[in-house]
Protein backbone atom coordinates (compact mmCIF):
# COMPACT_ATOMS: atom_id res chain seq x y z
CA UNK A 1 0.00 0.00 0.00
CA UNK A 2 1.34 3.46 -0.88
CA UNK A 3 0.03 6.87 0.11
CA UNK A 4 1.08 9.66 -2.26
CA UNK A 5 0.76 13.38 -1.54
CA UNK A 6 0.22 15.19 -4.88
CA UNK A 7 0.90 18.90 -5.41
CA UNK A 8 -0.20 20.92 -8.47
CA UNK A 9 0.46 24.60 -9.26
CA UNK A 10 1.21 24.74 -13.01
CA UNK A 11 -1.40 27.37 -13.93
CA UNK A 12 -4.16 29.01 -11.89
CA UNK A 13 -5.17 26.24 -9.48
CA UNK A 14 -3.28 25.58 -6.26
CA UNK A 15 -4.06 21.97 -5.41
CA UNK A 16 -3.02 19.16 -3.09
CA UNK A 17 -4.37 15.65 -2.69
CA UNK A 18 -3.69 12.37 -0.92
CA UNK A 19 -4.27 9.24 -2.99
CA UNK A 20 -3.96 5.61 -1.90
CA UNK A 21 -2.46 3.11 -4.36
CA UNK A 22 -2.90 5.49 -7.27
CA UNK A 23 -6.67 5.15 -7.49
CA UNK A 24 -8.37 5.90 -4.18
CA UNK A 25 -8.71 9.63 -3.48
CA UNK A 26 -8.60 10.43 0.25
CA UNK A 27 -8.62 14.20 -0.25
CA UNK A 28 -8.66 16.57 -3.24
CA UNK A 29 -8.25 20.23 -2.30
CA UNK A 30 -8.38 22.80 -5.12
CA UNK A 31 -7.99 26.56 -4.60
CA UNK A 32 -8.94 28.20 -7.89
CA UNK A 33 -7.74 31.67 -8.88
CA UNK A 34 -10.33 32.06 -11.64
CA UNK A 35 -12.08 34.97 -9.91
CA UNK A 36 -8.79 36.89 -9.71
CA UNK A 37 -7.81 36.37 -13.37
CA UNK A 38 -11.35 36.83 -14.74
CA UNK A 39 -11.10 40.59 -14.81
CA UNK A 40 -7.96 40.38 -16.99
CA UNK A 41 -9.62 37.97 -19.46
CA UNK A 42 -6.94 35.32 -18.89
CA UNK A 43 -4.27 34.07 -16.49
CA UNK A 44 -1.68 36.71 -15.51
CA UNK A 45 1.46 34.63 -14.78
CA UNK A 46 3.02 36.88 -12.14
CA UNK A 47 -0.25 37.21 -10.26
CA UNK A 48 -0.69 33.41 -10.42
CA UNK A 49 2.75 32.78 -8.85
CA UNK A 50 2.09 35.19 -6.00
CA UNK A 51 -1.31 33.68 -5.23
CA UNK A 52 0.14 30.13 -5.25
CA UNK A 53 2.78 31.27 -2.78
CA UNK A 54 0.20 32.77 -0.42
CA UNK A 55 -1.94 29.66 -0.22
CA UNK A 56 0.11 26.55 -0.98
CA UNK A 57 0.98 25.59 2.61
CA UNK A 58 -2.65 25.93 3.69
CA UNK A 59 -3.82 23.80 0.75
CA UNK A 60 -1.29 21.05 1.55
CA UNK A 61 -2.21 21.08 5.25
CA UNK A 62 -5.88 20.84 4.35
CA UNK A 63 -5.27 17.89 2.02
CA UNK A 64 -3.43 15.98 4.77
CA UNK A 65 -6.09 16.93 7.32
CA UNK A 66 -9.06 15.88 5.13
CA UNK A 67 -7.31 12.57 4.37
CA UNK A 68 -6.77 12.13 8.12
CA UNK A 69 -3.08 11.41 7.66
CA UNK A 70 0.14 13.15 8.67
CA UNK A 71 3.27 13.70 6.61
CA UNK A 72 4.83 10.71 8.40
CA UNK A 73 2.15 8.42 6.90
CA UNK A 74 2.93 9.57 3.34
CA UNK A 75 5.17 7.30 1.21
CA UNK A 76 6.18 9.84 -1.45
CA UNK A 77 5.58 13.45 -2.49
CA UNK A 78 4.63 13.96 -6.14
CA UNK A 79 4.67 17.39 -7.76
CA UNK A 80 3.96 18.83 -11.21
CA UNK A 81 7.32 20.11 -12.52
CA UNK A 82 6.48 20.50 -16.24
CA UNK A 83 5.02 21.92 -18.43
CA UNK A 84 3.31 25.13 -17.30
CA UNK A 85 3.95 28.71 -16.20
CA UNK A 86 7.46 28.61 -14.83
CA UNK A 87 6.87 30.90 -11.84
CA UNK A 88 3.71 29.02 -10.91
CA UNK A 89 5.40 25.61 -11.25
CA UNK A 90 8.30 26.77 -9.09
CA UNK A 91 6.01 27.36 -6.11
CA UNK A 92 4.76 23.74 -6.11
CA UNK A 93 8.22 22.32 -6.83
CA UNK A 94 9.81 24.33 -4.01
CA UNK A 95 7.09 23.32 -1.54
CA UNK A 96 7.47 19.63 -2.50
CA UNK A 97 11.25 19.78 -2.24
CA UNK A 98 11.07 21.41 1.19
CA UNK A 99 8.62 18.76 2.47
CA UNK A 100 10.70 15.94 0.98
CA UNK A 101 13.92 17.31 2.48
CA UNK A 102 12.36 17.84 5.90
CA UNK A 103 10.60 14.48 6.06
CA UNK A 104 13.06 12.30 4.17
CA UNK A 105 10.20 11.06 1.92
CA UNK A 106 10.99 10.40 -1.76
CA UNK A 107 10.32 13.22 -4.24
CA UNK A 108 8.62 12.47 -7.57
CA UNK A 109 8.39 14.83 -10.55
CA UNK A 110 5.14 14.54 -12.50
CA UNK A 111 4.50 15.70 -16.07
CA UNK A 112 1.24 17.67 -16.07
CA UNK A 113 -0.20 15.98 -19.18
CA UNK A 114 0.59 12.51 -17.83
CA UNK A 115 -1.34 13.64 -14.78
CA UNK A 116 -4.39 14.67 -16.83
CA UNK A 117 -4.50 11.22 -18.46
CA UNK A 118 -4.37 9.59 -14.99
CA UNK A 119 -7.68 11.25 -14.04
CA UNK A 120 -9.19 8.35 -16.01
CA UNK A 121 -7.53 5.75 -13.75
CA UNK A 122 -9.11 7.36 -10.71
CA UNK A 123 -12.55 7.45 -12.32
CA UNK A 124 -12.39 3.94 -13.82
CA UNK A 125 -10.78 1.44 -11.47
CA UNK A 126 -10.80 -1.25 -14.16
CA UNK A 127 -9.04 0.86 -16.82
CA UNK A 128 -5.54 -0.24 -17.74
CA UNK A 129 -3.24 0.69 -20.61
CA UNK A 130 -3.00 0.45 -23.55
CA UNK A 131 -5.53 3.02 -24.76
CA UNK A 132 -5.59 6.21 -26.80
CA UNK A 133 -6.31 9.47 -24.98
CA UNK A 134 -7.21 12.92 -26.23
CA UNK A 135 -5.77 15.51 -23.84
CA UNK A 136 -7.23 18.93 -24.55
CA UNK A 137 -6.74 21.81 -22.15
CA UNK A 138 -5.90 25.51 -22.10
CA UNK A 139 -2.30 24.87 -23.08
CA UNK A 140 -2.34 21.48 -24.86
CA UNK A 141 -4.14 19.43 -27.47
CA UNK A 142 -2.59 16.01 -27.93
CA UNK A 143 -3.63 12.54 -28.98
CA UNK A 144 -1.55 10.15 -26.93
CA UNK A 145 -1.04 6.40 -27.20
CA UNK A 146 -0.89 5.39 -23.54
CA UNK A 147 1.20 2.24 -23.91
CA UNK A 148 1.83 1.77 -20.22
CA UNK A 149 1.44 3.84 -17.03
CA UNK A 150 4.73 5.60 -17.70
CA UNK A 151 5.12 5.06 -21.45
CA UNK A 152 3.51 7.44 -23.94
CA UNK A 153 3.68 8.14 -27.66
CA UNK A 154 2.34 11.31 -29.28
CA UNK A 155 0.09 10.41 -32.25
CA UNK A 156 -1.10 13.95 -33.00
CA UNK A 157 -0.98 17.46 -31.61
CA UNK A 158 -2.05 21.00 -32.35
CA UNK A 159 0.06 23.01 -34.78
CA UNK A 160 -1.13 26.34 -33.32
CA UNK A 161 -3.70 27.10 -30.61
CA UNK A 162 -4.69 24.55 -27.98
CA UNK A 163 -8.39 23.65 -28.07
CA UNK A 164 -9.07 25.33 -24.70
CA UNK A 165 -7.20 28.42 -25.85
CA UNK A 166 -9.50 28.61 -28.91
CA UNK A 167 -12.56 28.29 -26.62
CA UNK A 168 -11.19 31.06 -24.39
CA UNK A 169 -10.37 33.43 -27.29
CA UNK A 170 -13.69 32.90 -29.08
CA UNK A 171 -15.59 33.41 -25.80
CA UNK A 172 -13.74 36.70 -25.38
CA UNK A 173 -14.75 38.02 -28.82
CA UNK A 174 -18.32 36.88 -28.18
CA UNK A 175 -18.24 38.82 -24.90
CA UNK A 176 -18.88 35.72 -22.80
CA UNK A 177 -15.97 36.12 -20.35
CA UNK A 178 -13.31 33.83 -18.89
CA UNK A 179 -12.79 30.89 -18.79
CA UNK A 180 -14.43 30.53 -22.16
CA UNK A 181 -14.95 26.76 -22.35
CA UNK A 182 -17.74 26.44 -19.78
CA UNK A 183 -19.36 29.70 -21.00
CA UNK A 184 -19.48 28.53 -24.63
CA UNK A 185 -20.65 25.08 -23.54
CA UNK A 186 -23.62 26.68 -21.71
CA UNK A 187 -24.40 29.37 -24.32
CA UNK A 188 -24.29 26.85 -27.21
CA UNK A 189 -27.14 24.86 -25.66
CA UNK A 190 -29.54 27.60 -26.86
CA UNK A 191 -28.01 27.89 -30.33
CA UNK A 192 -28.22 26.21 -33.72
CA UNK A 193 -24.93 24.42 -34.44
CA UNK A 194 -25.69 24.33 -38.20
CA UNK A 195 -26.18 28.10 -38.46
CA UNK A 196 -22.59 28.70 -39.63
CA UNK A 197 -19.81 26.48 -40.87
CA UNK A 198 -16.14 27.02 -40.17
CA UNK A 199 -13.40 25.55 -42.32
CA UNK A 200 -11.79 22.52 -40.67
CA UNK A 201 -8.16 21.80 -41.41
CA UNK A 202 -7.01 18.27 -42.14
CA UNK A 203 -3.35 17.31 -42.55
CA UNK A 204 -3.97 14.10 -44.50
CA UNK A 205 -5.31 10.60 -43.91
CA UNK A 206 -2.84 9.26 -41.36
CA UNK A 207 -1.99 12.56 -39.75
CA UNK A 208 -3.82 13.30 -36.51
CA UNK A 209 -2.59 16.86 -35.91
CA UNK A 210 -4.99 19.73 -35.25
CA UNK A 211 -5.22 23.40 -36.15
CA UNK A 212 -7.69 25.63 -34.34
CA UNK A 213 -6.45 29.08 -35.30
CA UNK A 214 -8.37 28.94 -38.63
CA UNK A 215 -11.67 28.19 -36.88
CA UNK A 216 -10.98 30.96 -34.36
CA UNK A 217 -10.19 33.46 -37.15
CA UNK A 218 -13.32 32.28 -38.97
CA UNK A 219 -15.43 33.32 -35.97
CA UNK A 220 -13.70 36.72 -35.72
CA UNK A 221 -14.18 37.39 -39.46
CA UNK A 222 -17.80 36.29 -39.33
CA UNK A 223 -18.51 38.70 -36.47
CA UNK A 224 -16.82 41.58 -38.34
CA UNK A 225 -18.79 40.87 -41.51
CA UNK A 226 -22.11 40.60 -39.69
CA UNK A 227 -21.42 43.83 -37.78
CA UNK A 228 -20.32 45.67 -40.93
CA UNK A 229 -23.44 44.61 -42.82
CA UNK A 230 -25.55 45.51 -39.80
CA UNK A 231 -27.09 42.02 -39.85
CA UNK A 232 -28.62 40.66 -36.68
CA UNK A 233 -27.35 37.39 -35.28
CA UNK A 234 -27.56 35.23 -32.21
CA UNK A 235 -24.36 34.77 -30.16
CA UNK A 236 -25.74 31.34 -29.23
CA UNK A 237 -25.71 30.23 -32.91
CA UNK A 238 -22.09 31.30 -33.34
CA UNK A 239 -21.04 29.61 -30.08
CA UNK A 240 -22.85 26.39 -31.05
CA UNK A 241 -21.40 26.33 -34.60
CA UNK A 242 -17.85 26.99 -33.32
CA UNK A 243 -18.16 24.33 -30.63
CA UNK A 244 -19.44 21.78 -33.15
CA UNK A 245 -16.48 22.40 -35.49
CA UNK A 246 -13.95 21.92 -32.69
CA UNK A 247 -15.66 18.84 -31.24
CA UNK A 248 -15.94 17.20 -34.69
CA UNK A 249 -12.21 17.60 -35.34
CA UNK A 250 -11.21 16.43 -31.86
CA UNK A 251 -13.41 13.34 -31.95
CA UNK A 252 -12.66 12.39 -35.58
CA UNK A 253 -8.90 12.54 -34.99
CA UNK A 254 -9.11 10.64 -31.70
CA UNK A 255 -11.12 7.80 -33.25
CA UNK A 256 -9.00 7.66 -36.42
CA UNK A 257 -5.78 7.57 -34.37
CA UNK A 258 -7.10 4.74 -32.18
CA UNK A 259 -8.06 2.75 -35.30
CA UNK A 260 -4.63 3.36 -36.79
CA UNK A 261 -2.82 1.86 -33.77
CA UNK A 262 -5.41 -0.94 -33.45
CA UNK A 263 -6.71 0.13 -30.05
CA UNK A 264 -10.38 -0.20 -29.12
CA UNK A 265 -10.19 1.79 -25.89
CA UNK A 266 -10.34 5.59 -26.06
CA UNK A 267 -10.47 8.29 -23.41
CA UNK A 268 -10.41 12.05 -22.95
CA UNK A 269 -8.74 14.28 -20.36
CA UNK A 270 -7.97 17.94 -19.62
CA UNK A 271 -10.26 20.92 -19.17
CA UNK A 272 -11.90 20.61 -22.61
CA UNK A 273 -12.87 17.01 -21.73
CA UNK A 274 -15.52 18.68 -19.54
CA UNK A 275 -17.30 19.82 -22.70
CA UNK A 276 -20.75 18.26 -22.96
CA UNK A 277 -20.87 18.21 -26.78
CA UNK A 278 -17.42 16.60 -27.02
CA UNK A 279 -18.62 13.73 -24.84
CA UNK A 280 -21.83 13.33 -26.85
CA UNK A 281 -20.00 13.48 -30.18
CA UNK A 282 -17.47 10.80 -29.23
CA UNK A 283 -20.23 8.66 -27.77
CA UNK A 284 -22.09 8.91 -31.10
CA UNK A 285 -19.08 8.21 -33.33
CA UNK A 286 -17.12 5.64 -31.32
CA UNK A 287 -18.81 2.52 -32.75
CA UNK A 288 -17.73 -0.54 -30.72
CA UNK A 289 -14.88 1.24 -28.94
CA UNK A 290 -14.92 1.55 -25.13
CA UNK A 291 -14.98 5.23 -24.16
CA UNK A 292 -13.71 6.51 -20.79
CA UNK A 293 -13.92 10.04 -19.40
CA UNK A 294 -13.33 11.55 -15.96
CA UNK A 295 -15.94 13.43 -13.88
CA UNK A 296 -15.81 17.22 -14.39
CA UNK A 297 -13.83 17.86 -11.18
CA UNK A 298 -11.00 15.62 -12.44
CA UNK A 299 -10.98 17.15 -15.96
CA UNK A 300 -9.67 20.56 -14.94
CA UNK A 301 -6.45 20.97 -12.96
CA UNK A 302 -6.29 19.03 -9.68
CA UNK A 303 -3.67 17.24 -7.60
CA UNK A 304 -5.38 13.83 -7.35
CA UNK A 305 -4.37 13.16 -10.97
CA UNK A 306 -0.79 14.23 -10.08
CA UNK A 307 -0.70 11.87 -7.09
CA UNK A 308 -2.00 9.05 -9.34
CA UNK A 309 0.68 9.63 -11.98
CA UNK A 310 3.25 10.01 -9.17
CA UNK A 311 2.22 6.59 -7.81
CA UNK A 312 3.04 4.84 -11.07
CA UNK A 313 6.37 6.71 -11.36
CA UNK A 314 7.06 5.68 -7.72
CA UNK A 315 6.42 2.01 -8.56
CA UNK A 316 9.00 2.34 -11.34
CA UNK A 317 11.52 3.88 -8.91
CA UNK A 318 11.50 7.21 -10.79
CA UNK A 319 12.36 9.48 -7.88
CA UNK A 320 14.11 12.87 -8.09
CA UNK A 321 16.69 14.62 -5.95
CA UNK A 322 16.88 18.22 -4.76
CA UNK A 323 18.04 19.37 -8.19
CA UNK A 324 14.45 18.98 -9.52
CA UNK A 325 13.52 22.20 -11.30
CA UNK A 326 10.44 23.63 -13.01
CA UNK A 327 10.42 23.21 -16.81
CA UNK A 328 7.94 25.37 -18.79
CA UNK A 329 8.03 23.28 -22.01
CA UNK A 330 8.51 19.51 -22.04
CA UNK A 331 6.93 16.79 -24.21
CA UNK A 332 4.98 13.95 -22.61
CA UNK A 333 7.83 11.66 -23.71
CA UNK A 334 10.05 13.91 -21.53
CA UNK A 335 11.92 15.06 -24.66
Ligand code: KG4
Nearest residue numbers: 137138139164181182271272274275300301
Ligand atom coordinates in the same frame (compact mmCIF):
# COMPACT_ATOMS: atom_id res chain seq x y z
O1 KG4 B 1 -6.81 21.43 -17.80
P1 KG4 B 1 -7.14 22.83 -17.47
O2 KG4 B 1 -7.89 23.09 -16.18
O3 KG4 B 1 -5.87 23.73 -17.40
C1 KG4 B 1 -4.80 23.60 -18.30
O4 KG4 B 1 -3.96 22.69 -18.07
O5 KG4 B 1 -4.81 24.38 -19.27
O6 KG4 B 1 -7.98 23.39 -18.72
C2 KG4 B 1 -8.49 24.69 -18.76
C3 KG4 B 1 -9.13 24.88 -20.11
C4 KG4 B 1 -9.61 26.31 -20.36
O7 KG4 B 1 -9.16 26.73 -21.64
C5 KG4 B 1 -11.13 26.18 -20.32
O8 KG4 B 1 -11.79 27.14 -21.12
C6 KG4 B 1 -11.32 24.76 -20.84
O9 KG4 B 1 -10.27 24.03 -20.27
N1 KG4 B 1 -12.63 24.21 -20.43
C7 KG4 B 1 -13.59 23.85 -21.30
C8 KG4 B 1 -14.71 23.46 -20.54
N2 KG4 B 1 -14.37 23.56 -19.21
C9 KG4 B 1 -13.09 24.02 -19.17
N3 KG4 B 1 -13.62 23.87 -22.65
C10 KG4 B 1 -14.75 23.48 -23.26
N4 KG4 B 1 -15.87 23.11 -22.59
C11 KG4 B 1 -15.91 23.08 -21.23
N5 KG4 B 1 -17.02 22.71 -20.59
Ligand code: ZN
Nearest residue numbers: 116137300301
Ligand atom coordinates in the same frame (compact mmCIF):
# COMPACT_ATOMS: atom_id res chain seq x y z
ZN1 ZN C 1 -4.09 21.16 -17.01
